[in-house]
Amino acid sequence: MLKVLSYSCRFQNVLAPHSLPAAVTRSCTESTSPLLRALNSFRSSNYPKPYIFRAFCSDSSSSDGSDSSSSDGGAAVKAAVGEVEDADAISPNAILPTVFRPDECFTVVALPLPHRPLFPGFYMPVNVKDPKLLAALAESQRRQAPYAGAFLVKDEPDSDTEKNIYDLKGQELLNRLHEVGTLAQITSIQGDQVILVGHRRLRITEMVNEDPLTVKVDHLKDLPYDKDDDVIKATSFEVISTIRDVLQRSSLWRDHVQTYTKHIGDFNYPRLADFGAAISGANKVQLQQVLEDLDVLKRLQLTLELMKKEVEISKIQETIAKAIEEKISGEQRRYLLNEQLKAIKKELGLETDDKTALTAKFRERIDLNKDKIPEHVMQVIEEELTKLQLLEASSSEFNVTRNYLDWLTALPWGNYSDENFDVSRAQTILDEDHYGLSDVKERILEFIAVGKLRGTAQGKIVCLSGPPGVGKTSIGRSIARALNRKFYRFSVGGLSDVAEIKGHRRTYIGAMPGKLVQCLKSVGTANPFVLIDEIDKLGRGHAGDPASAMLELLDPEQNANFLDHYLDVPIDLSKVLFFCTANVIENIPAPLLDRMEVISIAGYITDEKLRIARDYLEKTTREACGIKPEQVEFTDGALLSLIENYCREAGVRNLQKQIEKIYRKIALQLVRLSAANESLSLASDESKADCFVDSSGNMVQEENQSKAETEERSHEDKSDKNTSDNIDFEQEHPQTSNDVLDDSKDTTEVDKAEEPKVIEKVMVSQSNLTDFVGKPIFHAERIYDKTPTGVVMGLAWTAMGGSTLYIETTSVEQGEGKGALNLTGQLGDVMKESAQIALTVARGILLEKEPQSNFFADSKVHLHVPAGATPKDGPSAGCTMITSLLSLAMKRPVKKDLAMTGEVTLTGKILPIGGVKEKTIAAKRSGVKTIVFPAANRRDFDELSSNVKEGLDVHFVEEYREIYDLAFSED
């Protein structure tokens, strides 16, 4: 007989909350005698019968512990609602109908459980696949004896348990079942799903029926235990705390068994053990062990083991969850903050949404230029704008698209600066900026004239070649100004990556468009003047060939559709005017050179340098230093000395540097002087002392010094000027500031009687030039004033301009048949061969002129070309070498101030050479009076300007014999 020992709220705990009407569960929780109320309301509801209510009994409410354990493990009470006639009749002590007697042996249908055993007091849904078994279960439910024996299936190695078990019948099935199982109450059958509630432990004693398997079972009772035993108590406490621990850690079980947890402390020991095992995730064998063990302490220990494992699993689960959570929460936090930031900005009106703002910016740019953007470009822009909207703002692809759009929309599509085709204006500008350079200026004027007639300017490649500092870059700037085009310069010296010219593909990180696209963006017009500097120093290229890329860029045939790798849309560069500069034309790649129009700038002679220095360099430097013209006097003599002794190279860059150096020094002196003047006027007011300014610009005050003494000192300074290290100063009254310095004038005295305010003037003359620029660093190229026998002056061309060089020969050893030629001076192969030819030709001429001489046959000759550290090559020294050898052989020096150049053939013919202008300038610089050029170079010489040709006796020769006559003539 089962009694309701305790109900109250716990009653609700064991109800499957989902299977009872809400009204019942609610009433159970609120009422003091909820069972009666619940049953009443349940009976009045239309809920299908029979329905089982179960309530746990607490041991405390039972009269004794053994009693309660005997009533269904001392834990449960059943109430069959269908059998309660009158709810009022149910009282706490009412005796409820009994289904089974614990001490009886009885027969049940055996229900195989594939996964876990059913523990008393727990629900379990089982899918029954065997129709016969299902029918038997339904029948027993219908007969209001809804019970079966639930037995766990043993694992068969290598077999699919669930699939096979329902195919087994009779003994075979019996063998697969564990002997110990649970008396299961069938609460409902839905389709093939049967809901079971476990009651007591059973053991199969014998088989009664094969199909469905029906077995005779014995009830199993737990072994008696002492509920006050310390060990069992301690074990149970540990189980409880471990269960709580698991539930706290693992949300998986927490939700599942939440309702039990409050009352876990009220469970008796066997129930506690069952509860722990039932909620654990242990495997079926371990669970079966718990089910089979009738020793309560042992069962508790087994459960404790399982629960401890659960704790460990929960810990692992916790760490995994924590790690993942941290990762996700970091990202989420950033995302949230970003979103908040955006929202705040939007709210404050500081910024609209990123994408919207960007799109608006691009649209604005497009609208400014809408009609001029080519259709194919517009299409790409639209596509990219759509793409931008779809991309996540934080993605890398978004940035790529944004940058791409930025470039595409920033280019000056179809925006041309208004070109100025006014020839006379252009001429004025060019003359304003540069002296001379008539070839270049003429070419530019031609270009402008053509542009004026055609109405449009055509893209052309012009190459300015010449030594450094001759103004190639600066004339480029003036041309751009004259044409009213934007100027852009980029140097390709050492450039070896094609990507610099054609851009990187957009797929690369940090990809950029090429130089030309960058140029267009920075100048903002589609027809700029682009100066490509140092094209002769273009690198060899490790990734592609830069020369070919330059070709595509410069060739007017190709550059109308120039394709930059980054932009990926053709750009029209045909309106761009390209100018290149180079020092050595020969180093420019042939296909490029072929398309260029070369204008060479040879370098300047002294006169030209003087004009440039006076009219351009000095003026600009003076202005840059903030010095007024009346404050300086830079004499012609000083300038000439500067050019001849300090700056003898072809260009004027060094000259410019020296002038800058001089003006910096002048500026310092002027500042010192004015400070000295101020103190001087103060001193004159206060102490009436005699003061003067020393030649370094420092004020000197000497008490009781007579004015006469001061004057004397000043005169001494002045007369000492040529030897003194000091710089000359002139102090004048304003009205005489432009007067030429006169020795009779007192130059340092301050005239106190008149206006104390004076203007200082610094003088730079030939005599004090060293004070400004130091001792001459450049000595004359002329080693010999009068060339000795065996020495002849030749003319050479270098990348730095023209220069003179000597060919020296001397006889080392004499003796019959000892004739040989020894060469030194870092000569290249061509020059060595040229020396051999010279020897042969000289031998022939000597034989002709002095038939009795055996000089070349019997002398070991040493030929040297100073300076030995500079490598030299080329055939143009041929005629100089012959002359030198003949001079040595005949012991006759050549004519004074003679220089020559020309390649010689074995038969004595003179072939043309290059660099006529440079060589002429160099010869003039070295004080040469007579020059010998090959006849074929006459045209080149005639084209030179008259000031270059002035004062030179030039001879054009076809045969070496003519040189012989010139060099060794008696007059």
Ligand SMILES: Nc1ncnc2c1ncn2[C@@H]1O[C@H](COP(=O)(O)OP(=O)(O)OP(=O)(O)O)[C@@H](O)[C@H]1O
């Ligand atoms: N004919 C000239 N008239 C006035 N100034 C000149 C003239 N030639 C050169 N200069 C000045 O000389 C300086 C050097 O010129 P620039 O830099 O153009 O030389 P470059 O030929 O380009 O040299 P590099 O080959 O080294 O690049 C500039 O300040 C320029 O103004």
